[in-house]
Amino acid sequence: xKVMNAATFTVEREDHTVGNVIRMQLHRDPSVxxxxxxxxxxxxxxxxxxxxxxxxxSPMQAYNLAITDLIxxxxxxxxxxxHETSQKQADYY
Amino acid sequence: xxDASSGEHEPELPPHLELQRTRxxxxxxxxxxxxxxxxxxxxxxxxxxxxxxxxxxxKNLRVEIISMNEEDIEFDIVGIDAAIAxxxxxxxxxxxxxxxxxxxxxxxxxxxxxxxxxxxRLGLLPIxxxxxxxxxxxxxxxxxxxxxxxxxxxxxxxxKGERVLNSSVTSDQMKxxxxxxxxxxxxxxxxxxxxxxxxxxxxxxxxxxxxxYPDIIVAKLRPGQAIELEGHAIKGSGNIHAKWSPVATARYxxxxxxxxxxxxxxxxxxxxxQKCPTxxxxxxxxxxxxxxxxxxxxxxxxxxxxTARCVASV
Numbered sequence: 001x002k003v004m005n006a007a008t009f010t011v012e013r014e015d016h017t018v019g020n021v022i023r024m025q026l027h028r029d030p031s032v033x034x035x036x037x038x039x040x041x042x043x044x045x046x047x048x049x050x051x052x053x054x055x056x057x058s059p060m061q062a063y064n065l066a067i068t069d070l071i072x073x074x075x076x077x078x079x080x081x082x083h084e085t086s087q088k089q090a091d092y093y
Numbered sequence: 094x095x096d097a098s099s100g101e102h103e104p105e106l107p108p109h110l111e112l113q114r115t116r117x118x119x120x121x122x123x124x125x126x127x128x129x130x131x132x133x134x135x136x137x138x139x140x141x142x143x144x145x146x147x148x149x150x151x152k153n154l155r156v157e158i159i160s161m162n163e164e165d166i167e168f169d170i171v172g173i174d175a176a177i178a179x180x181x182x183x184x185x186x187x188x189x190x191x192x193x194x195x196x197x198x199x200x201x202x203x204x205x206x207x208x209x210x211x212x213x214r215l216g217l218l219p220i221x222x223x224x225x226x227x228x229x230x231x232x233x234x235x236x237x238x239x240x241x242x243x244x245x246x247x248x249x250x251x252x253k254g255e256r257v258l259n260s261s262v263t264s265d266q267m268k269x270x271x272x273x274x275x276x277x278x279x280x281x282x283x284x285x286x287x288x289x290x291x292x293x294x295x296x297x298x299x300x301x302x303x304x305x306y307p308d309i310i311v312a313k314l315r316p317g318q319a320i321e322l323e324g325h326a327i328k329g330s331g332n333i334h335a336k337w338s339p340v341a342t343a344r345y346x347x348x349x350x351x352x353x354x355x356x357x358x359x360x361x362x363x364x365x366x367q368k369c370p371t372x373x374x375x376x377x378x379x380x381x382x383x384x385x386x387x388x389x390x391x392x393x394x395x396x397x398x399x400t401a402r403c404v405a406s407v
Binding site: 006016017018020021024068071072074076079080081084085088089 | 100147150152154156157159161170173179180183
C-alpha cells in the first residue's frame with residue numbers, strides 16, 4: 001500500500017539516545033504529519049524512524065532539517081554551558 | 094484577547110491548556126501530562142503555533158550552575174525538552190570514553206584474593222588519564238604507547254618485629270610504567286611494544302598517570318604473601334563495561350514547582366513552615382496578627398542546609 005510522502009529510515013548502531021531526540025525534533029516541524037521511532041529488537045543495535053510529511057515537504061527534507069536544527073540547538077547549548085562553567089570557575093579562583 | 098495598543102493579535106492558550114502544555118502535574122495517584130506536547134499543530138484550533146524555531150530556542154535557553162567542584166556538578170537548564178536531557182544522561186553514562194585496566198598479567202599472587210577477583214577489582218579502579226590522548230585498541234593490535242597504559246603492582250607483606258608492613262595493597266602502590274611492559278621477565282620481547290616513553294605525552298599531568306584516589310584498598314595481605322602483577326589499561330566506553338563509565342551516576346529531574354492553592358495564615362502558616370524538613374516555605378509578615386505563607390525559593394526540594402544532592406557525580 002503506497003502512502004504519499006512517507007519514508008522509513010533505518011539507522012544502524014544507534015539507540016534511544018539518538019532516536020528520542022530526533023523524534024522530538026521532527027514533531028516540532030509544522031510540515032510533519034507523522035514521526036515515530038522504534039527499536040525492532042533490543043538485542044540488535046539499530047533503530048527505525050518513520051516519517052510522513054505534507055506535500056509541501058518531503059521526509060528526506062524533514063529528516064535533514066531536524067538533524068541540522070538539532071545540531072544548531074546543541075551547539076548553542078554547548079556554548080551557553082561552557083560560558084557558564086568558565087564563569088563559575090572564575091568565581092572559584 | 095485583542096491587544097488594543099498594537100495591531101498584532103497574539104492568540105494565547107487558556108490557562109488550563111497552558112498548564113497542560115508546560116507542566117507535569119503530580120496528582121496523588123500518578124503524575125499527569127508527562128508527555129510533552131511537541132506536535133506543532135496541536136493547538137491549531139486556538140490559532141497558537143506550537144512549533145519551535147531555532148531563534149526562540151536560543152532566546153529561551155538558560156543554564157544556571159548551582160554547584161560545581163572537582164567531583165560533582167549540579168546545574169539547571171531551562172528551555173530544553175526532557176528528551177535532550179535524557180540523551181545527555183545516557184551519553185554521560187555510556188558513551189564518554191575513559192581508560193581502565195583491561196588485561197592483568199599476574200606473575201605472583203600468594204594472597205587469599207583469587208586471581209580473577211583481583212583482576213576484576215583492578216579493572217574498576219578509576220585512572221586519572223585523559224582518554225583523548227589515547228587511541229582505541231582492538232584485540233589484534235599490538236599494545237603500544239598510543240593505546241595502552243601499563244601499571245605494576247609489586248607488594249610483599251613482611252613482618253618487622255611486632256609490626257606488619259604492607260598488610261593492605263592500596264591503589265597508590267600501583268606504579269605507572271611509562272616505558273612499557275616489563276613482562277615477561279626472561280625474554281627479550283615484552284607484552285607491549287612501546288616506541289617511545291609515555292612520559293613525554295603532551296597534556297599529561299605533572300605527576301604522571303595514576304589512580305584517581307590513592308587510598309582504595311585493592312587487596313589485603315598477611316606476612317609472607319605477595320602480589321606481583323602488571324595491568325594494561327585501554328580506552329573504552331561505558332556501554333561495553335561499567336568500569337569505563339566516567340560518572341558515578343548522572344541523573345536529571347524536572348524542576349518542581351509548588352503552588353499554594355489558597356492563602357495560609359496565622360498558626361496554620363507557622364505549622365506548615367515547621368512541617369517541611371527542607372525549608373520550602375517561608376513566613377511573610379503582613380503587619381497585622383496574621384502571617385502569610387509563601388514559597389522560599391525556586392529550588393525547594395532536595396536541598397537542605399546540611400547536604401546537597403548532586404546531579405552528576407564523578
